Amino acid sequence: MPGEETPPGRPMHGPNLFPSEPFKNVVLAYMNAMTDLGHRLMALIAVSLGRPADHFHSRYTKDPFTLFRVFNYPPGDGTDWGVGEHTDYGLLTILKQERSGLQVKLQDTWIDVPVEDDTFVCNIGDMLDRLTDGHYRSTPHRVVGTRDSDRLSWPFFFDPGFDVPFGAIGLTKQTWDGVDPYAFEGTYGEWLTAKVRKVFPELTGTTPGP
Numbered sequence: 462m463p464g465e466e467t468p469p470g471r472p473m474h475g476p477n478l479f480p481s482e483p484f485k486n487v488v489l490a491y492m493n494a495m496t497d498l499g500h501r502l503m504a505l506i507a508v509s510l511g512r513p514a515d516h517f518h519s520r521y522t523k524d525p526f527t528l529f530r531v532f533n534y535p536p537g538d539g540t541d542w543g544v545g546e547h548t549d550y551g552l553l554t555i556l557k558q559e560r561s562g563l564q565v566k567l568q569d570t571w572i573d574v575p576v577e578d579d580t581f582v583c584n585i586g587d588m589l590d591r592l593t594d595g596h597y598r599s600t601p602h603r604v605v606g607t608r609d610s611d612r613l614s615w616p617f618f619f620d621p622g623f624d625v626p627f628g629a630i631g632l633t634k635q636t637w638d639g640v641d642p643y644a645f646e647g648t649y650g651e652w653l654t655a656k657v658r659k660v661f662p663e664l665t666g667t668t669p670g671p
């Protein structure tokens with residue numbers, strides 16, 4: 462949108478380029494519904510850990526950072542990766558998937574995530590793992606390449622506020638990429654930017670770190 466730019470120091474906060482209506486309204490309504498669901502799931506997770514329902518809301522998700530993606534994986538010869546092994550960065554990923562392809566790693570075994578009507582898959586992110594001392598684990602997952610047709614998926618990321626600070630908690634966790642979410646100190650935005658920079662350097666206007 463002319464005249465609107467990403468505020469300095471706040472990557473991923475720029476204006477969105479929506480296609481024509483009614484797409485924009487549908488997407489915004491979906492994002493609102495997913496944000497409500499994210500708040501409700503976080504309240505249930507707090508209660509499941511013996512905390513008050515507003516435990517995460519009052520500290521981390523009053524103004525959540527949310528991101529919605531629509532992925533189309535084109536068909537290949539079945540040997541390509543859709544997405545390589547990773548864990549998600551924040552709290553919750555609420556995922557709608559059209560067909561199979563997503564796998565999660567349990568110990569050293571990759572398991573196909575079933576596709577069921579009227580359900581969402583919910584992945585736990587690194588920061589929820591950290592905030593629950595590992596009671597909720599951020600599970601490595603990946604997407605295998607499809608062969609005969611496209612695969613659409615709609616991940617909605619519900620994460621801590623961009624400016625929410627995290628202090629060190631004196632624990633460590635080994636991860637798939639060697640970056641330890643338990644040892645990180647800084648804001649959620651700094652954590653997210655560093656992770657995203659490795660995959661999309663052009664989004665953050667910087668070159669990838671080590």
Ligand SMILES: O=C(O)CCC(=O)C(=O)O
Nearest residue numbers: 532549558563604614616
């Ligand atoms: O497309 C999918 O099913 C999952 C995508 C994913 O893991 C991600 O966007 O973090």
Ligand SMILES: [Fe+2]
Nearest residue numbers: 547548549602
């Ligand atoms: Fe993911």
